[in-house]
Amino acid sequence: MFSLQLFSANPNPFLRPKPYPKSKRTHVSSVLQWNRKPELAGETPRVVVITSGKGGVGKTTTTANVGLSLARLGFSVVAIDADVGLRNLDLLLGLESRVNYTVVEVLNGDCRLDQALVRDKRWSNFELLCISKPRSKLPIGFGGKALVWLVDALKAREGGSPDFIIIDCPAGIDAGFITAITPANEAVLVTTPDITSLRDADRVTGLLECDGIRDIKMIVNRVRTDMIKGEDMMSVLDVQEMLGLALLGVIPEDSEVIRSTNRGYPLVLNNPPTLAGLAFEQAAWRLVEQDSMKAVMAEEEPKKRGFFSFFGG
Template identity: 85%
Template sequence: MLSLKPLPPNHNPSLLHSLTPFTPPFPRTQTLKPSKHASPPSAIQSALQWNRKPELAGETPRVVVITSGKGGVGKTTTTANIGISLARLGFSVVAVDCDVGLRNLDLLLGLENRVNYTLVEVLNGDCRLDQALVRDKRWSNFELLCISKPRSKLPLGFGGKALVWLVDSLKQRPEGSPQFILIDCPAGIDAGFITAITPANEAVLVTTPDITSLRDADRVTGLLECDGIRDIKMIVNRVRTDMIKGEDMMSVLDVQEMLGLALLGAIPEDSEVIRSTNRGYPLVLNKPPTMAGLAFEQAAWRLVEQDSMQAVLVEEEPKRRGLFSFFGG
């Protein structure tokens, strides 16, 4: 999915690779009409390097909602891996699990046994905010906050204003404001979705290359824009190059043309995701790293610098001509 420039003779050995615009050398066989939410593609500026920290763009704290509309596309997995990646890059992060009844972010992070208080108990005056924030022992600059405990009832007045209060309280903490507040949005576009997007000023839309996810993603894009969120980037999850070549799956380029959004990352299908989820160990911490883990790390890098990547066309598999093709038949 990335176009890699060949290294010059006098290249810098610390350079991992650069993301550069790519023009296919062959014509496309299918042209898709961009959606009404289409925006001009942003210029690609950053180069991924091991020897420098990404430059933080925008005003802090940056409140990012990670959403999709459709369930099961990888929102919580994306929140966990990008949040840990940001912490590894040296940024302070607070991840908020806004799924009230079916929270799972604590499981993916391996912090389920340490969640003693939630935001509801903070609002009820039963504990302080710093008591409800669970600090990760692996990375002290990463904290988790759950909205409520499973099977608990929310107060009648709970809504977007409660999350706005939360963001304001995090800004005024004595130890300093976090640089990133990641909000794991619940599935659907009902009250939970409206509550989650209320304090956000940018969004990461997670989708998979199938028509049901794309329809929901297009609908969610319109709702985000109506709420005033204009900085929307997408992550295409569970990409399989073999199916794209066999014309059984839409390519990342097709998805980008249909939704008209800047591309933050393309995550390949990886069986290690299931293993890391069951262990409560984020994928980006695996050693040696997997392709999906590296893709999440690169997406986190682009998020820091408000950058995007360029999707390229995957060439289709040549048609088999039969048994005698070896003899020129």
């Protein structure tokens, strides 16, 4: 058994219970406050790009789960799949059969923007927008300016501007990456605790800052406590020290991710919830309030008298 203590970076963002007397001191302190709606910080719509540089670290999974978590918290969300060649966000959301029009058809004048938006039947305040269909050719002029026009059109639509516009960025740092980050004013960097991901994440952080995006937070994905304990995996504290970014969330390794992907049913909709699903919900909560978390030490059983780094809330 391990006892985890979770702390928020903001001084007093959560309603805490009255502390126990010293004679009844407990090792567990819950900080997430589920009996209230989080307070939306910043100007809306919040345009957030989810990126990493390296492929396969969980960008699309993060986009699907954080996006639906925001919708479940009561905020209107438009998720844009900006990966032109390898579109997958619709599969993870189970909406692939309903994507009839894309941004390409909108730009060509074949349909209206509202026709290209796919509304999730489970949560009507969540909508998906795909840039193009697989194997289709983009217009020659499509790039960052076209995506900025698209975001501006979402802001000005008759139904009202969404609270969040989340852009699922393609892997790499080529033209697709530049296009995806152009309209964003904040970024979520997804990484895993391995040296290849961290090198790419560090490079992407520099590119985001050069593009004027200063609000950058990271999500550390696929964390395994057993490997951290055996010193076979870097701890979240190590990752945070290497990248120097505010920590938005820590997602534990979870075999349910593969099942949910194949079913087109995001983790956050599972009942009962999984650990990874709860971690995504916590990350979405912090994103709303522009909060962050701190990696702390988790104490092992007293008889072992050891410490290892894991994560905080």
